[in-house]
Amino acid sequence: MADLVVLGYPDEATAEKVFSQVQELQKSYIIDGSAAVLQRGEDGKIHVQTPTGAVGAGAATGALWGGLLGLLFFVPIGGLIVGGLMGAALGKAADMGIDDDFRAKVQDVLKPGSSAVVLVFSKVTPDKALDALAPYGGEVLRTSLTKEAEEEITKALAHA
Template identity: 45%
Template sequence: MAELFVIGYDDPDVAEQAFATVQELQRDYVVHLNGLAVVAVDDEGRTHVDTSSRIVGVSAASGALWGAIFGILFLVPGVGLLTGAALGGIVGKLSKSGVDDRFRQQVGDLLRPGTAAVVIMASKVTDDKFTTAMRRHGGTVLKTSLSDEDEQELAEQLAGPQEP
């Protein structure tokens, strides 16, 4: 099961510190990352993304899944504006699996001009150690889960039809 965390911070510098802490937790095997990013909104309302190219163990399928979830959370303004059956199917599946409009709205509420969030997708988290390490940064935590089946089905949808 993959866990999706979005931790919002009023200060982008604190978000960067939290991002570094998550990377340390990955090295210490407290968390196994499928994706990690800092999303900052500047004073003009533009979104800026910083991802780590040093995340170990991210497969192409989980990378594609991470990209789809990330895009739907931050870059797609509303499900009603989506076009294309494939993207619509992915959004529908995400809505059933925990990344629904309510969660997206909560993420949107966290990210106002001048704020930032750390976005974490993890297949394993040692909750007590993770919580203890992250507590020093504060922030507002949002969390949802994707079952293994949902994650696999989404990865397959993203990969498209395969030739025999």
């Protein structure tokens, strides 16, 4: 089972510093997983940054993170959540381990003008990771994902 962790920050600069720190923790095998930075502009639009750069609309990573964002924010991304597909999308969110309460908290953390680092990981050395990330503060949200959801995310990011 994997965990989905959202680290919320009031500004883009802090989230980018944390993202760089997470990448160092990954290189040191303290965190084993995938990460992205979400930036919500003042206009409410969400931009996704992964280790390989900004996510493009046609990329597998873009589809995956776009789908995850659609499930978290109930926004139409690539036509995923429209009309009769809402029930299926909500079912998919529940299958991934993302409940209504978690979605509401993520939406509250990622307000216009703010940013977040999103981590999907199956292994972490908690004390070392917490020590490295503690100086940045931020709001921490965490939920568990199914093994299938973890594999889907990892596979998409590997092809980015």
